[in-house]
Amino acid sequence: MSAKHAPVGSFLTIGTEQLQALMDVLKAAGYRTIGPRLMDSAIVFGDLDKIEQLPVGYLDRQDGGSYRLEHDDAAGYFDHVVGPQSLKRFLYPPGETLLESVRTNGQWQMKAPTIEPKPIAVIGLRACDLHALAIQDKVLLGGPYVDPNYEARRENLFIVAVNCRRAAPTCFCHSMNAGPAVDDGFDLALTEVNRNFVVEIGTPKGAEIMFDIDWLPPARNEIDEAQAVVTNLKAEMESRERRSHGNREAPRQRYLNTSSIHDLLLENLEHHRWTEVARRCLACGNCTMVCPTCFCAAVEEVSDLSGEHVRRERAWDSCFTAEHSYMNTGTVRKSTASRYRQWLTHKLATWQDQFGTSGCVGCGRCITWCPVGIDLTEEVAAIRGSEDSAGAKEARAVLAS
Amino acid sequence: MATMLEKPPTTEPWVAHSARIADIRPEVPGVFTYDLEFDDPAMAESYCFLPGQFNMLYLPGFGESAISISSDPQERGKLSHTVRIAGNVTQALARKQVGDPLGVRGPFGSDWPMESLRGHDIVIACGGIGLAPLRPAICHILNHRDDYGRVILLYGSRTPNDLLYTQEYDTWRDRHIEVEVAVDIGDANWRGHIGVVPVLFYRLRLKPQETAILSCGPEIMIRFVVFEALARKVKPENIYVSMERNMSCAMGLCGHCQLGPFFVCKDGPVFNFRQVESYFNLEDM
Amino acid sequence: MPANRTFEVKALSRVEGEGALYVKLNGNEVEHVELNIYEPPRFFESFLRGRSIHEVPDITARICGICPVAYQMSACHALEKALGIKTSPEIRTLRRLLYCGEWIESHVLHMFLLHAPDFLGYESGISMAGDHREVVEKALRMKKIGNELLEVLGGRAIHPINVTVGGFYRAPSVSALKLMLPDLEWGLGAAHEMVDLVSTFEFPDLEVDYECVAVKHPTEYPMNEGNVASTSGLNIPPEHYEKHFEERHMPQSTALHSVKLPEGKPYLVGPLSRINLCFDQLTAEAKRAAERSRIEWPSRNNFKSIVARGIETVDAFEEAIGIIKSYHAEPAQSRVAYTPKPGSGCHATEAPRGLIWHRYRIGDDGLIAEAKIVPPTSQNQGQIESDLRAYVPKVASFDDAVATHKCEHMIRNYDPCISCSTHFLKVKIDRGEPVTTG
Amino acid sequence: MAAKPKLAVYKFASCDGCQLSLLDAEDELLAVADVVEIAYFLEARTAVQEGPYDVGLVEGSITTKHDVERIKEVRKQCRFLVTIGACATAGGIQALRNWRDVNDFISHVYAHPEYINTLKTSTPVAEHVFVDFELRGCPINKKQLVELVAALVHGRKPRVPTYSVCVECKRRDTVCVAVARGIACLGPVTQAGCGAICPSYYRECFGCYGPKENANSMSLGQHYLAAGKPSMQLVRLLRNFNGHAADFATASTALETANK
Incomplete structure (x- = not known):
């Protein structure tokens, strides 16, 4: 039956039974298996034991400031897209202790708690989130300083990615070159085809896990169909995006024109659009919390009443808070306009200077989970639009000459 | 650099x-x-x-x-x-x-580029507590006095009582560092300059091509120091400034000290003026 | 001693809220007794008008930080009656569990931080902890368990957020409640010890022929539901409350007191009344504790209310354990849906310090048109003054300071909650300044 | 060690819930009593030590002429004055009178209005005297209260965030009730501190901690209005326990005016 070993880069087919077997094998190998689950009116990552726990038949309707689940009998296991969380929660948790100090006899004993994270296998990770993971790797592992806790968790991660068959109107991974096709960084990648899954082997670790699973070599047309899923989706996103251009009525597909975006934004740091968006922006920080790449964290001192037991706790932070840029002389970024500018220019422009990549993967979470539906693609387009106006072009030409 | x-x-x-x-x-x-x-x-x-x-x-x-x-x-x-x-x-x-x-x-963080500035005249322009991070640079110059040309310290504070390291000025002067001091508000005994640090440039005769500026202090002061230096044709690439932001992890991991593309904690605090010039005159950056 | 003496407490301590005591004595004759409420009025009944139905439990919780559940429960039940909706047995049970949490935290707070120091000769629970650290620590742990129960069910201990008309916003998870069991079991044991401890206190001799009033239910110890009953044989549905109880101006007081009709007598609400009226409905463990206390129930001595609180604490722990043990699944519906519509409803529940009665009218716009709230302390106020008149001659032989303290101790028998009284009590502030309106 | 700082707890118009938070800090109460001298705290102890005090915690809003004078005395007695809770910090639920005619209230509730001595408004302490620090909440969070005491004892700034409830909500992994359920929630404009309890119980934040720094309730209100929420529902939502706080007050007034 089973051909057992499948080399890296090869494809094979499994049914739902084998998907369950995959979970079981991962668990037996010591992984905590997590994946999409329907909880609290959304699809979020949760512990996963049985494939019945997967949100089969559910779709998420997303738009600026709005997310609703909908049942659709035709929908498969993974036809929802991304929810409010990302892998960030598991690798770079919202709160953790970095240092513990105890004072005994006037002497401080300081030590960093050692963490021994349980390996995690995540099932159902999308292309955008894989790209986000690669970006966080650069931030937290790529520089002269490495975050040891992230590193420990990251090393023990097993990724079962999934190719999207559907895009929400908030998705714009195609314009960030971060999807919809899963291209790299996975151990296994699934594509749902006719209630079966075509599996691509991404790493030797992935091949090893598949070794004990009763898979079948895919039929020729199954691989084609699987590959068509992502090519079709990309084409569909592009065509929807074209149709929605300038047509407020058409279902919108977000798109971000990234050409020269670095210079575009940094040359417009005093654009009136920042003030305009600040009229709507709540500076609540939701966009940064849901962003899979945002890494800002505050380190807070937590002390007992005696002051003898002290911890340094790290918690997710946001550049939209006053504390974020606080110095003894006061908060540097006092206005909401300056905070929005900081976020957007960092994400789309200065991130490139810092880490050689954009900080955005086009997952659209910041659009969906903004309580008032502020849309970064619209903000960039507005800045670009006024830039590209005849007058601006002329002015630039004059300056250039 | x-x-x-x-x-x-x-x-x-x-x-x-x-x-x-x-x-x-x-x-x-x-x-x-x-x-x-x-x-x-x-x-x-x-x-x-x-x-x-x-x-x-x-x-x-x-x-x-x-x-x-x-x-x-x-x-x-x-x-x-x-x-x-x-x-x-x-x-x-x-x-x-x-x-x-x-x-x-x-x-x-980054340092004052003392090695690459060898052979230059150096103007150290600072205000208030801003002299503190420049004291090691002065020490370095004194330790290698022959490596540098003319060295001028332009230092300002609010009042004469707020001037740092006053007991060292004579030692510095002995080693041919020109020390010019200004205060915002003088007192009965004050015989020196009244005014802000950038004003100390007015009487300075510099050889702009050979001069480097090291500046630290309130951002507004640095801005005017740079203005004066550029007005005297000091090469922008020879101007260095030390910036301050909310440095919290010091490793570029926490994101708090960003200034444009920089993490002030690891890319700074010392910057070449060219690096940060476009962010200088922006509100709430 | 001079013929004319006054005992005065300008600011009562170890009570919730602000009140003063004034007693004027002529020889052994009590000339004037006044429990003065100077807590400023807060107008809850007024600004409930025009609010949405779902906001009422959130707003009434703010009447009192110590017994917010009582305010939320009476309001929810009254509004459910006005809307003609009925909650499921599961919700009813969970509400009872919430009430257990409030009784535990409020009773233990009062017993050990506010009242026991009077019996043991301390000025506070904090200084009592100096000599009786273990007792105070144990009490704090019991109180904490009560608060944790409130947190699991209500979201937080003070002003819970999970209570709504029709049920709960979210049913508590089975696992979260089960996690509480070991603590509750410990608490039950500790509560027994506490009853034994407070039973040994020396109780001043003040036997009063109280008219005890409490909610009474045929099978349950009263918390959320039942008729309003009294020791004189009254047994009426809450809807008839206003026919039998009235706020009246008493000649010896500047404040209005609730009195029972038709005789116009003061009456007693609170733990002593509840035990006196509903002893049979106590849990087995609570009855055992009551028996061990060697106090004869029904009791006519309100100083023994500290023991009554202890017995009710045992009851609450035991009930909570029972409820959680039989909680196997979260209810399918955590609340009953409703459509706002005009109507009226009223309801009485038992706050830790006594019966609390609410009446609401919903207007044509589906918003609150009228609200009336009668909290326990206002009902007890007449009885407090009446007790003082009986008690003062017994302590008149002591010097002023001791006698005054003894009066204050007596007032604390009632666990008076002045903060919540004020929103309806007629208040006179007499500090020699001109009386002004608005 | 230097003498223990003397702490006083005062009450004005309030429900007692905030000072109760100190007694509700069961794990820390005795430790608190070890590090500070609880010199004046009527709800908990009879003994009163004379002022001045190092720290005064004030609960409750100012609603009577007498209290206007009393708070000035309190200020004189306390080196460091901290308001605890929404009443003391923003006028509390009592401040709902600020939008209505208080005489109407009095005659509605009281049979003998001539006995009632009250002001037309309920106002925060800071409108009467200088306040050194404000601890928000209805009620305050006991952890924040203990942190405040610890900070004062050790001479540091209390660590009390000024950002939105959303930050806490996302950290604790609650799905946004505004976005995923269409509930009008005040979390994005409300200061954190409670631990983002309400959304985790599937209900809206109703603003117990008052407006966050740089709050923009106007924008949020307009968004909910556009999503079909009745304007008066939003007005009531903003006018709960911190209705008198500037940002909430401005937005609720604007929404009310738009409704007319």
């Missing part, structure tokens, strides 16, 4: 090294210099820093504060920080006594 000090990789970047306060010297009202000694002799032995770098001083229960190092980089075993008492951590520090323990992480 600013250079990063080669540092051995650490597996526990958040753990501070335990140290003790060896001496406390009141400098001016609200400013003290703290000499620190590491508890671990090996650490004391191996610790070194470059002029312009800073340490994170840790007072458990209060937190960490980024404080520039103000001692002579060549004098091993001596580590001083001149601190203005302003925030949570520094206020707690002000209540400490000689012998009290604290934690030190560092050194962090």
